[in-house]
Amino acid sequence: MAATTTLPLSSIIVMLDTRKHTQEESLGIRSVMEEQRVQTCDFYRTDPNLPFRFNNPDCFHGYSQTNNNPLYRTTNQTYGSKKPTVHEIQTQYRGMSRKFSQAMLRSGMYCDHGFNTSADSSRVTAPMATQTKKSNLHYLHHHINQNKDQAENK
Numbered sequence: 001m002a003a004t005t006t007l008p009l010s011s012i013i014v015m016l017d018t019r020k021h022t023q024e025e026s027l028g029i030r031s032v033m034e035e036q037r038v039q040t041c042d043f044y045r046t047d048p049n050l051p052f053r054f055n056n057p058d059c060f061h062g063y064s065q066t067n068n069n070p071l072y073r074t075t076n077q078t079y080g081s082k083k084p085t086v087h088e089i090q091t092q093y094r095g096m097s098r099k100f101s102q103a104m105l106r107s108g109m110y111c112d113h114g115f116n117t118s119a120d121s122s123r124v125t126a127p128m129a130t131q132t133k134k135s136n137l138h139y140l141h142h143h144i145n146q147n148k149d150q151a152e153n154k
Contacts, residue, residue: 037058039056039086040054040089040091041055042086045091046092051093054091054093
């Protein structure tokens, strides 16, 4: 006959509870501590229509981290890699209205029907514009050198 050991009921409950807790963590289920996260409304008066992500800053994870050389790391990269805290997140949210876009959809985009005075470029006029620029540069170069020669002769 095998010897049996008796354990107090409290130690059996603790063992079962720890086994259950490790199973929950292995399955990815949140523990009680994770569910009691800090919210913005716990510290500041917030707008009642505040979206979930602003009241729970833990849902932000920062930007992905790539292993960069620390000599070339910018302050924006350092700042963007950290998720915001309760004290840095906004307490009000006012989404942009779509009044302007809806008016444009109804009436259509503005089209200017004024008199066009600009020169149209084509295959013929484009080389002439380039040639004119080259001749202007040649004139300036010649004019500057001529002024230098006159200054040296005086």
